[in-house]
Amino acid sequence: MNELIREQFPILHQEVNGHPLVYLDNAATSQKPRVVLDALRHYYEYDNSNVHRGVHTLGTRATDAYEGAREKIARFINASRSEEIVFTRGTTTALNLVASSYGGPRLQPGDEIVVTPMEHHSNLIPWQQLALRTGATLKYIPLQPDGNIDLADVEKVINDNTKIVSVVYVSNVLGVVNPVKEIAEIAHRHGAIMVVDGAQSTPHMKVDVQDLDCDFYALSSHKMCGPTGFGALYGKRKLLAQMEPIEFGGEMINDVGLYESDWKDAPWRFEGGTPIISGAVGLGAAIDFLSEIGMDKIEAHEAHLANYAMERMSQIEGIKIYGPAKRKVGIVTFNLEGVHPHDLATVLDTYGVAIRAGHHCCQPLMRWLEASSTARASFYLYNNEQDVDRLIEALVLTKEYFGDAT
Amino acid sequence: MQLDDLYRRVIMDHYKNQRNRGTFEDGAMTVELNNPTCGDRISLQLQVEDNKVVDAKFSGDGCSISMSSASMMTEAIKGKTYAEALELADRFSSLMKGEEVEFAEYEEIEALSGVNKFPARIKCATLAWNALRKGIGEDSLDN
Numbered sequence: 001m002n003e004l005i006r007e008q009f010p011i012l013h014q015e016v017n018g019h020p021l022v023y024l025d026n027a028a029t030s031q032k033p034r035v036v037l038d039a040l041r042h043y044y045e046y047d048n049s050n051v052h053r054g055v056h057t058l059g060t061r062a063t064d065a066y067e068g069a070r071e072k073i074a075r076f077i078n079a080s081r082s083e084e085i086v087f088t089r090g091t092t093t094a095l096n097l098v099a100s101s102y103g104g105p106r107l108q109p110g111d112e113i114v115v116t117p118m119e120h121h122s123n124l125i126p127w128q129q130l131a132l133r134t135g136a137t138l139k140y141i142p143l144q145p146d147g148n149i150d151l152a153d154v155e156k157v158i159n160d161n162t163k164i165v166s167v168v169y170v171s172n173v174l175g176v177v178n179p180v181k182e183i184a185e186i187a188h189r190h191g192a193i194m195v196v197d198g199a200q201s202t203p204h205m206k207v208d209v210q211d212l213d214c215d216f217y218a219l220s221s222h223k224m225c226g227p228t229g230f231g232a233l234y235g236k237r238k239l240l241a242q243m244e245p246i247e248f249g250g251e252m253i254n255d256v257g258l259y260e261s262d263w264k265d266a267p268w269r270f271e272g273g274t275p276i277i278s279g280a281v282g283l284g285a286a287i288d289f290l291s292e293i294g295m296d297k298i299e300a301h302e303a304h305l306a307n308y309a310m311e312r313m314s315q316i317e318g319i320k321i322y323g324p325a326k327r328k329v330g331i332v333t334f335n336l337e338g339v340h341p342h343d344l345a346t347v348l349d350t351y352g353v354a355i356r357a358g359h360h361c362c363q364p365l366m367r368w369l370e371a372s373s374t375a376r377a378s379f380y381l382y383n384n385e386q387d388v389d390r391l392i393e394a395l396v397l398t399k400e401y402f403g404d405a406t
Numbered sequence: 407m408q409l410d411d412l413y414r415r416v417i418m419d420h421y422k423n424q425r426n427r428g429t430f431e432d433g434a435m436t437v438e439l440n441n442p443t444c445g446d447r448i449s450l451q452l453q454v455e456d457n458k459v460v461d462a463k464f465s466g467d468g469c470s471i472s473m474s475s476a477s478m479m480t481e482a483i484k485g486k487t488y489a490e491a492l493e494l495a496d497r498f499s500s501l502m503k504g505e506e507v508e509f510a511e512y513e514e515i516e517a518l519s520g521v522n523k524f525p526a527r528i529k530c531a532t533l534a535w536n537a538l539r540k541g542i543g544e545d546s547l548d549n
Binding site for chain 2: 341343346347350358359363366372373401
C-alpha cells in the first residue's frame with residue numbers, strides 16, 4: 001500500500017483538534033474514496049431515475065447501474081449468479097430478513113438455533129427474537145480463552161435438532177477469523193442451514209461463498225468504502241425461491257388483484273418500494289476500487305499493521321490486548337490499566353486519533369471478557385505505519401496524563 | 407480543545423476516591439440506569455423520608471466523568487428535599503449547556519463545566535443525574 005491510495009480519500013487530509021487526522025475506527029465505518037464520491041454525484045447529476053419502471057433513457061441507465069451492482073457483488077463474493085444477491089439496507093436488515101422470512105415459518109419448539117458469544121448484536125437479537133417467537137432454543141458455541149472457536153465444541157453443540165447456525169466470519173472485537181467453512185460442513189451434516197455475518201470480513205479479505213458453502217451471507221456497503229444505508233444478502237437460489245417476502249408493495253409485485261396478489265421471483269420479491277439506487281451505484285464503484293487494488297493485498301497490509309500495532313502496544317506497561325496473539329485482520333481491542341476507554345478515546349481525539357471505545361455492540365462478549373467496555377483501533381487499506389506510530393505516541397501521552405492527574 | 411478543561415484535578419480526585427460508593431443494607435430506593443451507547447451503568451440508592459433525600463450511595467462502572475459526577479451528585483443531594491434535588495439537577499443541565507451556573511451548596515460540581523466543550527461526553531456526566539430524576543420523579547408521582 002502506498003501514498004497513492006491515501007491520496008484518493010479526501011477526508012483523511014484534514015486536521016482534527018490541531019493534529020493531522022489518524023482515522024482508526026474503520027470497523028465502525030470506512031472512509032470513501034473519490035471514485036465512490038464521484039459515482040454518487042454522477043448518478044444524481046446525470047442518471048437519476050427510478051428503476052425497472054421508466055422506459056426512457058434515464059430509467060434504463062438507472063436500472064443498468066442498479067442491476068450492474070448486483071452482478072458486481074455476486075462476482076466479488078463469488079456467488080454463482082446475480083439472482084442470489086438481495087439488496088438490503090445493510091447487514092442488520094439482511095440477517096433480520098433471514099430470521100423472519102426463512103426462520104419464522106420453519107422453526108418450532110424443540111428446534112435449535114446456534115450462535116457464538118462473540119456475535120455483534122445484529123447477528124444475535126434477530127435469533128433471540130426468532131427463538132422467542134417460535135419457541136425454538138438459542139444455543140452458544142463456547143469460546144476458547146483467546147477467543148477462538150474449537151471445532152470439537154461445534155461438534156458438541158450442533159445436533160439433529162439444529163435448524164440454523166449463524167456465526168460472524170470476523171469478530172469486530174477480537175479480530176479472530178472464524179472457521180465458518182468447517183462449521184458449515186458440520187451444520188449441513190445435521191441438516192441445518194449456515195448463515196454468515198460478513199460485515200467485518202467482506203471489506204478486508206477475499207470471500208468465496210461457494211467455497212464456504214454457506215447458505216446465507218450478509219454484508220454492509222459502508223464498511224467497504226461504499227455509502228451507508230445499503231448492503232446485501234447472499235442466499236442460495238434454492239432457499240431464496242422458497243422464501244416469502246416480508247415487505248409488501250411497490251417494486252416486489254408480479255400481479256396485483258383486488259383481494260390477492262403474487263410476487264416477482266427472488267431477489268426482487270424482497271425489494272419492495274423504490275430501492276436505494278444510489279447505494280447500489282456507490283457500492284458498485286467501491287467494489288471496482290477494492291478489486292483493482294486486490295483483496296489479498298488489502299488483507300496482508302492490514303494484518304501487518306495490526307501485528308505491528310500489537311507489538312508496539314505490548315511495550316507499553318499496563319496495556320491488555322484482547323483476542324489471539326497474532327492477527328489476520330486489522331482489529332486490535334485493548335484496555336489501558338487505570339484509564340477508562342472513554343477517557344482514553346477522548347484524550348486520543350485531542351491528538352487527532354479516532355478510535356472506538358465502548359461495548360462495540362457486543363455486550364455478551366464484553367461480559368465474557370469481563371470488561372465493561374474496551375478501546376479498539378481498526379485499520380483499513382489507507383492506514384500506514386505512521387498512523388500506528390501516532391496511536392502509540394498518543395497512548396503514551398494518555399498514560400502520562402492520567403498518571404499525573406492524580 | 408484543552409484536556410485540562412475536562413479532567414480537572416477535582417474530577418480526578420472524585421474518580422480515584424469516589425464518595426458514597428457502596429450500597430445500603432436495606433430500605434433504600436434503588437434506581438438502575440445505563441448508557442446504552444457506551445455500556446456505562448449506575449445503580450443509585452437513596453434513603454428517603456418525607457420527600458427528602460436523607461442519604462445517597464451509588465455503585466456501577468464507568469469512565470472518570472460519569473463516576474466523578476455520581477460522586478459529587480451524591481454529596482450534593484444529601485439532606486435536600488425532592489424539590490431542591492430536582493432544582494440541582496436542572497442547574498446541572500444548564501451547566502452542561504455551557505451556561506454559567508453556581509453551585510454554592512457544593513462548588514466542586516462546577517469543575518464539570520468543561521464537559522460542555524466535549525459534546526460526546528455530556529451523556530457520561532448526566533448519567534447519575536438522570537438516575538436521580540428518574541428515582542425521585544417516580545417517587546413523587548406515587549405520593
